[in-house]
Amino acid sequence: MNNDTLIPKIGVVTDIRQDTPDVKTFRVVAPEGGKVFEHMPGQCAMLSMPGVGEAMFSITSSPTNKEFMEFSIKKCGCLTEWLHAMEVGQQITIRGPYGNAFPVEGDLKGKDLLFIAGGIGLAPLRSVINYVRDNRANYGDVQVIYGSRSKDDLVDYKEIIDEWMADPNIRVDLTIDNPQEGWDGHVGFVPNYVKELAPSTSKTVLVCGPPIMIKFTLAGLKELGFTETQVYTTMELRMKCGVGKCGRCNIGNKYVCKDGPVFRFDQLGELPDEY
């Protein structure tokens, strides 16, 4: 019988990084080494510990990384608590890749890109940002606006400082919600910061973060003159199968796991408001 997507493969956790007090980044490889499967930026995978649970996570590493996949995971439920408690060397199950991807080889090519992320919302965008950095010639200006509750809650802070900030070809603007000792950067919410920075409306925007942040960011972008067709986001709903059959992530005639998770805002506008 052919392989069935519902039957998972094994992944070995080879590295665990504590990014923030409640976010860890896990490095996953196949038992024989190398990646379990290839993916495109924005796609997701089902991770599971049998007996504990299974859930969909966005793949935060770039496809240009040929050795491993990474997942940045926030502790918020049964499975994520278990994942946070595990040690290096643990095997988990993994299946995927699921969903569409950001159109990095399509509509985004040649465009000026603006990434806007809040908190753990950086996880899916990090994949795209690193993909773009590795294929820098294919894209125009690149700007990242990233904010979090506090300095400690900025995911991948080390990579941001050491690699992105050091990269002369991209611009990074960080912000945190409230003033904090040892922070001399910008303070304020992401949507307001975006308005302050007033990026050029020629850019194509990729935004991800808490729903409330996305809502206000989109409103701010519209004020600045951006249109809905310029803005992409990635969604999250409860999922079980990952292939548009189990019915959970259904919004209108779309299944977020299969037709999403990446949507342009004009596409989202056609769907019923139930997410």
Add this chain to the structure above:
Amino acid sequence: MLKISKSRLGELFDAVAAKQTLYIPTDREPGAAEYKKYESGMELTKELNTVRSAKDFFFPQTENLADFKIEGKTIEVKDIREECGDFVVFGVRACDARSFTILDKVFLCEPVDSFYKNRRDHGTVVTMACSRPAETCFCQTFGIDPTSPEGDAACFDDGESIFFKANTEKGQAFIDSIASLLEEGDTAKLDEVNAKTKEIMAKLPLAKLSTGNFGGDKLNEYFNSDKWAELSEACLGCGTCTFVCPTCQCYDIRDFNTGHGIKRFRCWDSCMYSDFTKMAHGNPRLTQLERFRQRFMHKLVYFPANNNGEFGCVGCGRCLAKCPISMNIVKVMKALEEK
């Protein structure tokens, strides 16, 4: 057309069951029929249809997907799939036969569900034309002709004999396998029976129900309708409608710790349940209104939007008969159409 006298139906069942597993609808108690594995002497029900639909044969209520063995930090995945044996489901009604086409659209589209396909490949569906539709029947709303059901092979009952007609190769193979029991028969009486059934069909209380006002393009109009509050008001949030429905296909995947390994299984789930879309950080369908709306929007709008206008309902009438508060797709359609 080939036929067999009804008095010899038992012989026919015995002959089929000698070669492969045979399931027939039989009476469990007065007024309630269910599909059972045929054993010699078992009689075909006189009920119009079974309480549960026939979807169980291809999409059972629970089934194992994989086993896991965990030792220390290592996990072993066991693929427990096996080629299933050939089987025949006899006596499926036209509505349920159509439901398989609808389930196929979900489970056989890429990526193909191998668990479903396995059973679909090995199952032969032998349908039975209806001659006594009930007041709850509305299959004609969805363009189904109960006097000429789909399925691999179709049977027709003229009161004395059962006639056979093949619709597919698989159905022809089935008829060939029992050819020695069949004889050529005159269909004059059968034509009369069918004409009579059609007369009744035209007189059914729901004969006028039409899908004309529904379809993939009606999303915003109906999603935002103010009728949902009233329609869903009394809904208990149980799964009766979902579980007796031949086309409802939502499922859950769960793990069970047996003490000596983990079994991953899938089971039917219902969008009517409060925890269907519940996540660690919230629930996009918070009240019964949203959950109720989802079920009917899916059947009347979302499904046709993705499947060339085909609706996710076959008009079998099970939810009409079984809903504890008698709220159902017919009432929903009628209410949404009012304006």
Add this chain to the structure above:
Amino acid sequence: MQVNENFEPVIVAFCCNWCSYAGADLSGTNRLNYPTNVKIIRVPCSCRVNPMFILRAFQKGADGVIICGCHPGDCHYTSGNYFTRRRITLLYSMLDFLGIERNRTRLEWVSAAEGAKFAATMEQFTADVKALGPNRRLEDLRCRKQ
């Protein structure tokens, strides 16, 4: 019924922390033997035992379930075991009503001083369950060891 001599039942004993668990301890310090079939689960009070616990024990492979608590009137929490008595009576009656063999369930009052009674009770209960054979009527087939 045919008794399988090789069958070793799994017995789950829910023991109240204050009396019966101490009673089990005492039977140990007194070097009294009781069958190794008995797996003790310590609970703060016999009334902590939810009917679900009992069913789950059967599901996960127990062949018999016994609940031990302080004698009526001696509850550490004054009245816990009086509630236990009513609840468990009704539950056992229901299991009986559903056709589950009666000797698979029991309740005994064992005080901290009754080490001998604890050992004798377990001996007797294990023998009774052994005579019944493996639990088949209230078993989860998925948990059966191949």
Add this chain to the structure above:
Amino acid sequence: MQEAMIKRAKELLADGSVDRVIGWKRGEFAYDITPAVFTSAEELERDFVFDDFTAANVSKYLVKETAKEGKILAFLKPCDTYSFNQLIKEHRIDREKVYVVGIPGGPKLDIEKIKAKGITGVLSVKNEDYTLKIETLYGEETMPFSEAVLDKCASCKSKKHVAYDELIGEDGDVLESNRFDMVEKLENMTAQERFDFWRGQFSKCIRCNACRNVCPACTCENCVFDNPKSGIDNKAAADSFEENMFHIIRAFHVAGRCTDCGECSRVCPQHIPLHLLNRKFIKDINELYGEYQAGADTTSRAPLTDYTKDDCEPSVVHERGVE
């Protein structure tokens, strides 16, 4: 009766005594009645129905309804008033927000019993002097009223309203019912026979949760069977054990609180006689701890939250009846 009820409901709506009315709404056919809330005289005129098929117990809806603003008029049959009282006792209903009008009870009819007689294509059902005249697609049929009565009504325990603000019609009495007959019959079977009986029944269960969701005693915000942290949450009984467990735990959880309203068996799509489990508990409680009728009042202590020092030991279970 229906006219009197509509008239009274319209009066109470008109004078502002109540803002809403909960009752029953007519459906597509003669028998498919839906519980419904009415807010205007027009709605009442058009849709309100009270007939031989209005069996649904609307008391549980009052949990949701009394959480809203304003007062609601509830038409309660005698058996419904027991559920109502029990919910008051458990602080699930705000009594101040309900105006209870007691109405006569059944016996109500069960369409499934009519269909089980082979009468299909039912278009209308008329009760003429306790003979049902049933018009169908295939001609007219008749059957005795008594043979189509709902099980719960056939063993009615009481025609007395235990809670009301006013009555339409006369109050009745608590009845000597035969409701424990079947329980007794089962008790007198052997354990193997009982086991086979229940296995046959529970194996029909499709875990639709209709019994739980309709039950006026099942008002937990989050049921153990829906709670992933309980360890026993399940959607479908994946094993016969889980079928047993669901029904045992559910019956146990409502033991001492179940008023024997019979809704669980009425709504079961698979006709599992679930009320027998509840009645077994009621019978045991009556025999072991003294007669108790849940919902008969709003103050007495429930048998499982009470005890006496000389209660019987669980071993009595093992000493009586048939093994």
